[in-house]
Amino acid sequence: xxxxxxxxxxxxGLALAAxxxxxxxxxxxxxxxxxxxxxxxxxxxxxxxxxxxxxxxQEKGATVAGKRVELILKDDTGxxxxxxxxxxxxxxxxxxxxxxxxxxxxxxxATAPLATQAKTPxxxxxxxxxIITERSPFIVRTSQVVPQIGAPFGxxxxxxxxxxxxxxxxxxxxxxxVESSFSEAFKAGGxxxxxxxxxxxxxxxxxxxxxxADAKPEALLVFVPSGVGAQFMKQFVERGLDKSGIKLxxxxxxTDDDILNGMGDIALGVxxxxxxxxxxxxxxxxxxxxxxKKSNPGMRPNFMxxxxxxxxxxxxxxxxxxxxxxxxxxxxxxxxxxxxxxRGPISIDPETRDIIQNVxxxxxxxxxxxxxxxxxxxxxxxxxxxxxxx
Amino acid sequence: xxxxxxxxxxxxMILFVLACGLSVTMxxxxxxxxxxxxxxxxxGYVTVLAMQRLGLPFxxxxxxxxxxxxxxxxxxxxxxxxxxxxxxHLDQVMFSIGLVFMAVAGADYLMGSSQQFVHLPxxxxxxxxLAGIGVGRYRLFIIVxxxxxxFAMQWGFTRTRFGSRLRAAVDDARVARGLGIPVNRxxxxxxxxxxxxxxxxxxxxxxxxxxxxxxxxxxxxxFLIVVTVGGTSTISGxxxxxxxxxxxxxxxxxxxxxxxAFIIYALMVVLLITRPHGLFARGRA
Numbered sequence: 001x002x003x004x005x006x007x008x009x010x011x012x013g014l015a016l017a018a019x020x021x022x023x024x025x026x027x028x029x030x031x032x033x034x035x036x037x038x039x040x041x042x043x044x045x046x047x048x049x050x051x052x053x054x055x056x057x058q059e060k061g062a063t064v065a066g067k068r069v070e071l072i073l074k075d076d077t078g079x080x081x082x083x084x085x086x087x088x089x090x091x092x093x094x095x096x097x098x099x100x101x102x103x104x105x106x107x108x109x110a111t112a113p114l115a116t117q118a119k120t121p122x123x124x125x126x127x128x129x130x131i132i133t134e135r136s137p138f139i140v141r142t143s144q145v146v147p148q149i150g151a152p153f154g155x156x157x158x159x160x161x162x163x164x165x166x167x168x169x170x171x172x173x174x175x176x177x178v179e180s181s182f183s184e185a186f187k188a189g190g191x192x193x194x195x196x197x198x199x200x201x202x203x204x205x206x207x208x209x210x211x212x213a214d215a216k217p218e219a220l221l222v223f224v225p226s227g228v229g230a231q232f233m234k235q236f237v238e239r240g241l242d243k244s245g246i247k248l249x250x251x252x253x254x255t256d257d258d259i260l261n262g263m264g265d266i267a268l269g270v271x272x273x274x275x276x277x278x279x280x281x282x283x284x285x286x287x288x289x290x291x292x293k294k295s296n297p298g299m300r301p302n303f304m305x306x307x308x309x310x311x312x313x314x315x316x317x318x319x320x321x322x323x324x325x326x327x328x329x330x331x332x333x334x335x336x337x338x339x340x341x342x343r344g345p346i347s348i349d350p351e352t353r354d355i356i357q358n359v360x361x362x363x364x365x366x367x368x369x370x371x372x373x374x375x376x377x378x379x380x381x382x383x384x385x386x387x388x389x390x
Numbered sequence: 391x392x393x394x395x396x397x398x399x400x401x402x403m404i405l406f407v408l409a410c411g412l413s414v415t416m417x418x419x420x421x422x423x424x425x426x427x428x429x430x431x432x433x434g435y436v437t438v439l440a441m442q443r444l445g446l447p448f449x450x451x452x453x454x455x456x457x458x459x460x461x462x463x464x465x466x467x468x469x470x471x472x473x474x475x476x477x478x479h480l481d482q483v484m485f486s487i488g489l490v491f492m493a494v495a496g497a498d499y500l501m502g503s504s505q506q507f508v509h510l511p512x513x514x515x516x517x518x519x520l521a522g523i524g525v526g527r528y529r530l531f532i533i534v535x536x537x538x539x540x541f542a543m544q545w546g547f548t549r550t551r552f553g554s555r556l557r558a559a560v561d562d563a564r565v566a567r568g569l570g571i572p573v574n575r576x577x578x579x580x581x582x583x584x585x586x587x588x589x590x591x592x593x594x595x596x597x598x599x600x601x602x603x604x605x606x607x608x609x610x611x612x613f614l615i616v617v618t619v620g621g622t623s624t625i626s627g628x629x630x631x632x633x634x635x636x637x638x639x640x641x642x643x644x645x646x647x648x649x650x651a652f653i654i655y656a657l658m659v660v661l662l663i664t665r666p667h668g669l670f671a672r673g674r675a
Contacts, residue, residue, distance in 0.1 A: 039495065039498055039503075040498075040503075040604070041503070041602070041603075041604045042503075043498060043502075043503035044502075044503050044504050047503075196647050197647070197648075198643075198647070199651035201608060201651065202651065203401075203595075203598065203599040203609065203612065204397070204401045204598055204599065204639075204640065206394075206397035206401070206640060207394060207397070207639075207640045207641070207642075207643035207644035207647070208643060208644075208647060210393060210394055210397065210644055211644055211647065213524075227504060227505035227600070227602060228505070228600060230505055230507060230600070231505070231598075231599070231600040234507075234597065235598075237515075238515060238516065238517065238526050238528065239517065239524070239526065240516065240517055240524070258504060259504050259505055262504075262505070262506070262507045263507060264507065264509055
């Protein structure tokens with residue numbers, strides 16, 4: 001196995017202090033292991049989250065409850081066995097107080113048993129399938145749950161008087177989640193829906209789009225991995241479907257803030273539901289976006305970044321309550337916590353340890369020469385609908 | 391339905407341009423070059439950079455992509471590929487897959503991991519109706535361009551002096567050398583040409599298949615399928631294989647989307663059982 005590069009993010013001058021006074025100071029440190037895909041196909045997720053986590057520490061200072069915070073960033077390349085091995089090393093060798101990150105569902109699932117065994121709090125900042133928080137009582141999630149977005153969106157679309165929708169999703173976990181949560185809610189609202197799945201590695205969408213063109217639904221819901229969405233949209237427009245009265249809709253992944261600008265005008269008017277947009281209108285978000293852009297030129301935060309930022313907040317506030325203690329006490333401290341995030345008011349459900357947040361309906365518009373997801377309707381305080389049913 | 395056929399042909403054409411460079415190196419030069427997709431990716435990135443940074447129009451960016459990939463191919467052939475010619479196929483596979491990983495990491499480092507986009511000129515976007523067939527302008531452009539390319543290549547390899555010398559050099563390099571054929575230079579040029587084709591395919595494919603650093607890995611399987619099914623001894627083999635696979639993939643996905651990606655593999659299995667040396671294999675001695 002290759003030993004991946006270890007990046008120690010010593011905070012400003014403190015790094016120097018630590019190297020000088022060594023072991024004595026090390027005991028007063030709170031170490032947080034941040035495991036993210038920094039290379040490979042999901043590197044965008046890793047970069048966004050790492051940037052946001054560093055920003056948080058920069059803004060709030062590198063000490064909490066009188067202890068120095070040390071963020072240990074490790075790259076798992078998006079591969080589950082690597083994530084698990086790194087988590088183990090962090091827990092056993094580095095004796096971290098908490099582990100965080102987890103770019104994809106399988107990565108989080110592979111690590112969950114370790115968190116339980118070692119009683120180490122695990123903050124999930126990106127992975128989004130429902131089951132994750134049920135796999136360990138030590139998991140707290142600050143990103144999103146797919147049905148949390150899909151279900152209210154289905155209800156909303158049905159309420160607009162839309163009767164027939166086709167869904168096209170990539171054939172993998174999150175795709176299935178979007179498909180089922182959206183369709184269920186949409187049918188409950190009186191709509192008709194046809195589901196199509198496309199292979200995850202699919203170079204050409206023309207056959208699926210032709211099917212849609214022939215079926216002429218009122219709207220087409222798309223969920224494909226971030227980035228591929230742009231290609232999809234291009235082919236949608238190329239085929240003239242945008243002029244045929246079929247509305248293109250999706251979860252926010254389709255118009256990810258990270259790449260939205262590169263898509264160009266084809267993205268204009270696309271309606272999506274998501275928990276965060278870089279243009280969310282609040283003072284907290286303005287400060288967040290400004291800070292993020294300043295320390296990461298050329299980037300703007302997306303929904304991944306906000307998951308990382310809020311994950312750090314949950315850890316910081318939790319540690320304040322426990323006076324730097326980790327383990328079960330830290331998880332308990334994070335349960336039920338509520339605050340105003342850049343995405344709006346959020347809280348951690350004390351029962352499921354999952355995030356409760358607003359879901360926004362947005363439309364892509366041009367603002368000051370840049371493309372943004374402009375929020376125009378809010379569905380407040382959405383819990384994970386699948387867990388609420390149990 | 392004809393629209394689907396048209397889409398399939400266009401998709402097949404892209405596959406052909408991407409893969410035929412590989413069948414040139416693999417079939418003619420007998421070198422297993424899995425890094426082929428890396429040259430395609432290079433062509434893609436050159437197009438993106440040429441259009442975004444230099445503001446070149448799309449049509450000028452295409453030859454730039456070809457030339458950049460060909461030039462890189464020429465240099466790499468000289469530096470790292472040539473010593474590998476005499477090695478076993480396994481060594482060649484290990485070596486070229488290593489190159490792929492280096493290319494993936496390099497592209498990630500230099501260009502970032504996100505998808506890249508190009509904006510086509512207006513006359514290439516949209517589509518028109520022709521006797522009930524929805525003809526995408528860009529797809530039509532691909533079909534015309536790649537069709538001409540296929541024809542020119544077939545002619546070049548069978549009818550020109552360069553082609554016959556190359557075939558001679560491949561069949562028996564020692565005798566060819568004895569006859570005064572500059573084998574090394576011929577191979578270098580051929581390799582550069584194959585790489586250039588990959589670059590062009592990558593550039594043309596951005597619009598249909600996207601472009602990110604994992605491109606060489608993501609599409610390696612498709613190149614290999616085309617080359618295996620088509621056989622490596624002719625140009626027409628990969629051409630018809632690419633057409634067949636493109637059309638079958640697209641129509642299959644249209645008619646029975648549940649089967650999804652499976653169709654292309656099923657077809658490959660059937661074809662390989664019936665024609666194990668490829669569609670148009672000559673009898674091999």
